Amino acid sequence: MKLEKLRTEVLAANLEVVNRGLVLYTFGNASGIDREQGLVAIKPSGVPYESLTPADMVITDVEGKVVEGSLRPSSDLATHIEIYKAFPNVGGVVHTHSLFATAWAQAGREIPCLGTTHADYFHGPVPLTAHLTTEEIDEGYERATGHAVVRRFAGMDPLTAPGVLVIGHAPFCWGATAMDAAHHAVILEEIATMAYYATTLNPGCGQLPQAVQDKHYFRKHGAKAYYGQK
Amino acid sequence: MKLEKLRTEVLAANLEVVNRGLVLYTFGNASGIDREQGLVAIKPSGVPYESLTPADMVITDVEGKVVEGSLRPSSDLATHIEIYKAFPNVGGVVHTHSLFATAWAQAGREIPCLGTTHADYFHGPVPLTAHLTTEEIDEGYERATGHAVVRRFAGMDPLTAPGVLVIGHAPFCWGATAMDAAHHAVILEEIATMAYYATTLNPGCGQLPQAVQDKHYFRKHGAKAYYGQK
Amino acid sequence: MKLEKLRTEVLAANLEVVNRGLVLYTFGNASGIDREQGLVAIKPSGVPYESLTPADMVITDVEGKVVEGSLRPSSDLATHIEIYKAFPNVGGVVHTHSLFATAWAQAGREIPCLGTTHADYFHGPVPLTAHLTTEEIDEGYERATGHAVVRRFAGMDPLTAPGVLVIGHAPFCWGATAMDAAHHAVILEEIATMAYYATTLNPGCGQLPQAVQDKHYFRKHGAKAYYGQK
Amino acid sequence: MKLEKLRTEVLAANLEVVNRGLVLYTFGNASGIDREQGLVAIKPSGVPYESLTPADMVITDVEGKVVEGSLRPSSDLATHIEIYKAFPNVGGVVHTHSLFATAWAQAGREIPCLGTTHADYFHGPVPLTAHLTTEEIDEGYERATGHAVVRRFAGMDPLTAPGVLVIGHAPFCWGATAMDAAHHAVILEEIATMAYYATTLNPGCGQLPQAVQDKHYFRKHGAKAYYGQK
Numbered sequence: 001m002k003l004e005k006l007r008t009e010v011l012a013a014n015l016e017v018v019n020r021g022l023v024l025y026t027f028g029n030a031s032g033i034d035r036e037q038g039l040v041a042i043k044p045s046g047v048p049y050e051s052l053t054p055a056d057m058v059i060t061d062v063e064g065k066v067v068e069g070s071l072r073p074s075s076d077l078a079t080h081i082e083i084y085k086a087f088p089n090v091g092g093v094v095h096t097h098s099l100f101a102t103a104w105a106q107a108g109r110e111i112p113c114l115g116t117t118h119a120d121y122f123h124g125p126v127p128l129t130a131h132l133t134t135e136e137i138d139e140g141y142e143r144a145t146g147h148a149v150v151r152r153f154a155g156m157d158p159l160t161a162p163g164v165l166v167i168g169h170a171p172f173c174w175g176a177t178a179m180d181a182a183h184h185a186v187i188l189e190e191i192a193t194m195a196y197y198a199t200t201l202n203p204g205c206g207q208l209p210q211a212v213q214d215k216h217y218f219r220k221h222g223a224k225a226y227y228g229q230k
Numbered sequence: 231m232k233l234e235k236l237r238t239e240v241l242a243a244n245l246e247v248v249n250r251g252l253v254l255y256t257f258g259n260a261s262g263i264d265r266e267q268g269l270v271a272i273k274p275s276g277v278p279y280e281s282l283t284p285a286d287m288v289i290t291d292v293e294g295k296v297v298e299g300s301l302r303p304s305s306d307l308a309t310h311i312e313i314y315k316a317f318p319n320v321g322g323v324v325h326t327h328s329l330f331a332t333a334w335a336q337a338g339r340e341i342p343c344l345g346t347t348h349a350d351y352f353h354g355p356v357p358l359t360a361h362l363t364t365e366e367i368d369e370g371y372e373r374a375t376g377h378a379v380v381r382r383f384a385g386m387d388p389l390t391a392p393g394v395l396v397i398g399h400a401p402f403c404w405g406a407t408a409m410d411a412a413h414h415a416v417i418l419e420e421i422a423t424m425a426y427y428a429t430t431l432n433p434g435c436g437q438l439p440q441a442v443q444d445k446h447y448f449r450k451h452g453a454k455a456y457y458g459q460k
Numbered sequence: 461m462k463l464e465k466l467r468t469e470v471l472a473a474n475l476e477v478v479n480r481g482l483v484l485y486t487f488g489n490a491s492g493i494d495r496e497q498g499l500v501a502i503k504p505s506g507v508p509y510e511s512l513t514p515a516d517m518v519i520t521d522v523e524g525k526v527v528e529g530s531l532r533p534s535s536d537l538a539t540h541i542e543i544y545k546a547f548p549n550v551g552g553v554v555h556t557h558s559l560f561a562t563a564w565a566q567a568g569r570e571i572p573c574l575g576t577t578h579a580d581y582f583h584g585p586v587p588l589t590a591h592l593t594t595e596e597i598d599e600g601y602e603r604a605t606g607h608a609v610v611r612r613f614a615g616m617d618p619l620t621a622p623g624v625l626v627i628g629h630a631p632f633c634w635g636a637t638a639m640d641a642a643h644h645a646v647i648l649e650e651i652a653t654m655a656y657y658a659t660t661l662n663p664g665c666g667q668l669p670q671a672v673q674d675k676h677y678f679r680k681h682g683a684k685a686y687y688g689q690k
Numbered sequence: 691m692k693l694e695k696l697r698t699e700v701l702a703a704n705l706e707v708v709n710r711g712l713v714l715y716t717f718g719n720a721s722g723i724d725r726e727q728g729l730v731a732i733k734p735s736g737v738p739y740e741s742l743t744p745a746d747m748v749i750t751d752v753e754g755k756v757v758e759g760s761l762r763p764s765s766d767l768a769t770h771i772e773i774y775k776a777f778p779n780v781g782g783v784v785h786t787h788s789l790f791a792t793a794w795a796q797a798g799r800e801i802p803c804l805g806t807t808h809a810d811y812f813h814g815p816v817p818l819t820a821h822l823t824t825e826e827i828d829e830g831y832e833r834a835t836g837h838a839v840v841r842r843f844a845g846m847d848p849l850t851a852p853g854v855l856v857i858g859h860a861p862f863c864w865g866a867t868a869m870d871a872a873h874h875a876v877i878l879e880e881i882a883t884m885a886y887y888a889t890t891l892n893p894g895c896g897q898l899p900q901a902v903q904d905k906h907y908f909r910k911h912g913a914k915a916y917y918g919q920k
Contacts, residue, residue, distance in 0.1 A: 024420050025413075027347065042342040046458030072291045075449065075457050099420075103427035113795040116859045117717065117787050134441045141445050146255050151265045168438045183715075190714050190789075196427060197793035200890060205797045208858045211824045217832050219765065227738030227765050254650050255643075257577065276688030305679065305687050333657035336575040337665045364671045371675050388498050399576045399667045424655060450636075484880050485873075487807065506918030535909065536916050555808050559880075563887035566805040567895045594901045601905050628898045629806045660890060 002068050002109035003041055006032050007054035010041045013094060013178035018049050020186045022098035030094040032178035033084050038062050042080060044071035073126065075142065082146020085172060087158040092178030094185045096169040100192035104128075105165040111195050112207050118191045118210055119216035123160040127152050129167050146167070162219075163188045165228075232298050233271055236262050236408075240271045243324060243408035248279050250416045252328035259304035260324040262357050263314050264409035268292050274301035274312060305372065312376020313404060322408030326417045327400040330368040330422035334358075335395040342437050347440055348421045349446035353390040356418065357382050361396050370400035375399070390447075393418045461499055462528050466492050467514035473554060473638035478509050480646045482558035485658075488552040488617050492638035493544050495504035502540060504531035535602065536568045538594040543634060545678020547618040550636030560652035564588075565625040571655050572667050579668055579676035584648045584690045586648065587612050589627050605629070620677075623648045646654040692758050693731055696722050697744035697869075700731045703784060703868035708739050710876045712788035719764035720784040722868035723774050729751050734761035734769060765832065772836020774849045775866060778847040782868030784875045787860040792880035795855040801885050809898055809906035813850040816917075819857050835859070838893065845869050850907075854876045891903050 001007070017023050026049070031042035036102035041057045058069035062084065065076050074080075080093040104111050104126070111126035113119055118126075129148040130209040136144035149164050149172060162184040163173035197204055207213075220227045231237070244261035247253050256279070261272035269373040271287045288299035292314065294307050304310075310323040334341050334356070341356035343349055348356075359378040366374035379394050379402060393403035403414040429434055437443075450457045461468070474491035477483050486509070491502035501517045518529035522545065524537050534540075540553040564571050564586070571586035573579055578586075589608040596604035609624050609632060622644040623633035631643040658665055667673075680687045691697070697722070707713050721732035732749045740767050746758035754767050754775065764770075770783040794816070801816035803809055808816075819838040824832035838856050840860060845860035852874040863874040888895055897903075899916035910917045 024416070038291060044459070072459055097424075099424060100427060101346060102347065102424050103431055106424060106428035106438075107432035108779045109432055109837060114858070115792060115820075117792065131439060132442070137441045138444050140361070166444060175318075179851035186714070194787075194792050194796060196431060196887060197790060198796035201886060202795060202799055209821060209824075212822070212858060215827050219831075229734070229762055240642060254646070259579060274689070302689055327654075329654060332575060332577065332654050333661060336658035336668075337662035338653060339662055361669060362672070364669075367671045367675050371679075396575070398672060426661060479919070485769065505920070536761055546751060557884075559884060563891060564882050566884060566888035566898075567892035569892055589898060590903070594899075596900045597905050601909075628804070628902060656887060656891060666751060 001055060002059055003034055004035070004054065004069070006034055006039075006041045007057040007059075010043070010057050010092075010178045011052060011054050013092060013182035014052065015049065016179065016182040017096050017098075017185050019073060022096045022185060022189055024097070025048075026132065028094070028096040029076055029080075030092065030178050030182055031074075031077070031080045033089070033090075035088075036190065039067065040074050040077075040084065042077055042079065043067070043102045044216060045065055045074045063105050068175055072193050075143075078140065078142035079146040079149070082105075082143060082150060083172065087151040087153075087160040087174065089159055089176065090174040090181075091176050092181035093172060093174045095170065095172050096185050096189075098178060098189040098192075100184065100196050101165060101171040102169075103187050103196065104192050105167060108167055110165070111192055113213055114195050114198050115208055116212065116216045117194060119213040119218050121162065121184065122191070123213065123217040123221075126163060126165060126191065127161055128165045160221075176197075231285060232289055233264055233267070234284065236264055236271045237289075240273070240287050240322075241282060241284050243322060243412035243438070244273050244282065245328050246280065246363060246409065246412040247328075247415050250419075252326045252415060252419055253279070254255055258308075258324070258326040259306055260322065260408050260412055261304075261307070261310045262432060263320075264323045265318075265321070266374060269297065270307075270311065270314065272303050273406070275304045277301065287416040303458040306375075308370065308372035309376040309379070309402065311359050312373060312380060313402065315405065316376075317383075319389055319406065320404040320411075321406050322411035323402060323404045323413075324408070324411040325402050326401065326415050326419075328415065328419040330426050331395060331401040331418050334401075334422050335397060335400055335428065338397055340395070341422055343443055344428050344435060345438055346442065346446045347424060349443040350450050351392065351414065351417050352421070353443065353447040356393060356421065357391055358395045360391045361397055390451075391444075461515060463494055463497070463499060466494055466499075466501045467517040467519075469604075470503070470517050470552075471512060471514050472636045473552060473642035474512065475584040476501050476639065476642040477510065477554060477558075477645050480649075482556045482645060483509075483651055484557070488554070489540075490638050490642055491534075491540045492538070492550065492552045493550075495548075495551070499527065500537075500541065500544065502533050502537055504529070505534045507531065509604065513644050519557070521558055542603055542610060543632065545646040546555065546606075546610040547613075547634065549619055549636065550634040550641075551636050552641035553634045554633060554638070554641040555630065555647050556649075558645065558649040558652075560656050561625060561631040561648050562629075563656065564568055565627060565630055567655035568604065568627055570625070571652055573673055574655050574658050575666060575668055576672065576676045577654060579679075580621065580680050581644065581647050581675040582651070583677040585625055586623060586625060586651065588625045590662075591627055625630050634653065646671075650668050691745060692749055693724055693727070693729060696724055696729075696731045697749075700733070700747050700868045702743060703782060703872040704733050704742065706869065707738065707756075707786050707788075707875050710879075711718055712875060712879055713739075714787070718784070718786040719768070719770075720767055720782065720868050721770045722782045723780075724751075725774075725778075725781070729757065730767075730774065732763050732769065734759070735764045737761065742827060743816070747874075752879060756771040766835075768830065768832035769836040769839070769862065771863065772833060776840040777843075777864065778821045779849055779866065780864040781785065781900050782867050782871035783859065783862060783864045784868070784871040785862045786875050786879075787833055788875065788879040788882075790886050791855060791878050792859075793886065794882050795857060795860055797855055800855070802883055803830060803903055804885050804888050804895060804900065805898055806906045810910050811852065811874065811902040812879050813903065813907040813911075816855060816881065817851055818855045821857055849884040850911075860866075878879060888903040
């Protein structure tokens, strides 16, 4: 069996978002990529989580062709693949319909940076994609969704905002590994929840001052980080 | 004992909505129909779930007359029966007072299709019934509730919107089987929750573009479906 | 030990509201009355629930004097007693700071009857007390709170609305027994939650039509009830 | 090993806020001080709670210098220390990003005293700090955060309001011991939640009358307290 370590990590990432309450039934999927071999491991489509084993993960190439596995890959595979192609430092992608992140996506609003919890992970607002055209929807919807994500990050380092809201749909998150991506999906849901309550409490509340945003983001990321045990 | 398989499935559907947190005390009921024999199995009225067994399910004919069972059927039986009579492809009905679906019913608002989670299951808004007249309330309230549901679906395929909000009351859902109906009750509660948060975040947010609604609904339903393992 | 059965039931009522998530730390208390002996059993003040046994319940007379028990009774005892004195059919009283009922009390709003879940238990809005005067607060605050409850129910049958919101404070509920009172506390929290979401979704949503209110209330209560197994 | 009792209590306080649902991943920290020895015990930075033992707590002096322990102390240590220095009766400090308290902090609003649950613990609103200047952020951010807390309490007894909202960030709470501080963090989250729902239900709802605020605060605190078993 190919990629046993990656399969195990991808399964763990899938279960992390389930165990944190971000997934109803099978509404979520995590994948990871092996950049050297050019292979992606992803959850199969519509299979209950309780019964999944590493062997059930589907292995595809970077065109989305299954190279190992008897199950059909998640129907969102094409979106994951566009993200991997455009963002070379990304090693894992997670998609959920988590409640508050999805509510912001449905509301058609980026999540402004209102607090330090947000600033610890996203340097700036959580971005929102533009609507697809009818042509894009008809000619490869999932792939076009990936393109919309990539277009939104033009000129940005995708690791400074490790997730996006697809308008009218739900979030996609990413990270250096599948588990990092799952971690970011959990954080994004928390940020989205806090921002919902803060915004409804005070619709006029402004963004966190830029100096505080910078302070929190850079105490956890980059050369001058001093958070944690490293 | 008649209909052992149906009884077991109806009990499982009742427990599914309980285990998913949609039911407080005994505020819910699921039923299933055997179309060949013209018999309905439904939860007894006001009995705690912990102690229920398949043998406790009450079997009635399609006029609501008990043909097997010593307990009284759910007081909402007459509503279930009107749905079975009018919708020949429905094999199961579930009624709950789940929190957010009930809040929309109390608010007197249909749930607009704001996102793909909704579009995956309901092709269009979640419908809302009209108020009953005082005469209807007095002369067979539960049956009249079923008529109000059926009237709301005039000219519609009830499987394209597998549930309804009864105004000022709560949702009824249905499906090919009792378990499908329970599954739809859980999904409806999720949709209602997301729509609550999206709407309060942005009262002016529009419905999902029709092309995306169609894309999501038909990737899961009908001849061109490609979601899951089938 | 006096009143062993009542002690056991009062403990069970205290635990019911804890197990249903209505109580943080020790913010709640349940009591029951033995009308023949003129004795009340109530939870002791500020003792953790995990360690409580029936023997820990405090027995007092109807003036609030402890007649058995080494612990101090709940500081809200005087409120319970005024309710027992004024409402002769009440056998149990429960006080909690449950989240949504307390939010309505803090907002200073009665809970309108917006749906059938409410109408199944309360015939009309959930009443709200008036503010106490400074004199009342200073000269026996807990007793004056009971008087405020009783005044609000002047001319009403207290069993048709088995609970009240004390303005700026929290709910008190009652019933034929301590367990009925606990059940009503749980129902009130559910009603308050639904009404919160319905009201914020549609601030202009009207009350449930009176005919539906009557239908639901009387299908569960009084001579013509037909809900449940009785 | 120094301060075994304090280490154990500080660990228990850290776990209390985790078990009460106030902490996602490692977003929280509790500390305690030994006034005689001038030593602080605090959670290490960014270590998962499941694996923590008393021996993992980091011991520092009141300048923040580690005197025992191989792990790095929580990055918020400097804020804790400023609180200990300025508030001599405080024996424990707890910082969390609990959801509703953080939402109020992000909204930039003090929490008004809307009900008796609040008045039982905070005598007046939950205070909010002012924004830091860019200079303060750059020259010792965590220490400056402590200064902002202390400035907000100028002329106040910090035990009459055992917690604060740091604007755009999250709450810090304190008490006579680390466990008291944890208890106050849990209470503050409850107060913040109730106030959110009350305020959104009735934006014009006024504060609890001062006489009721005084009554509730002083029935639990000070020489005339009569709540609980003391």
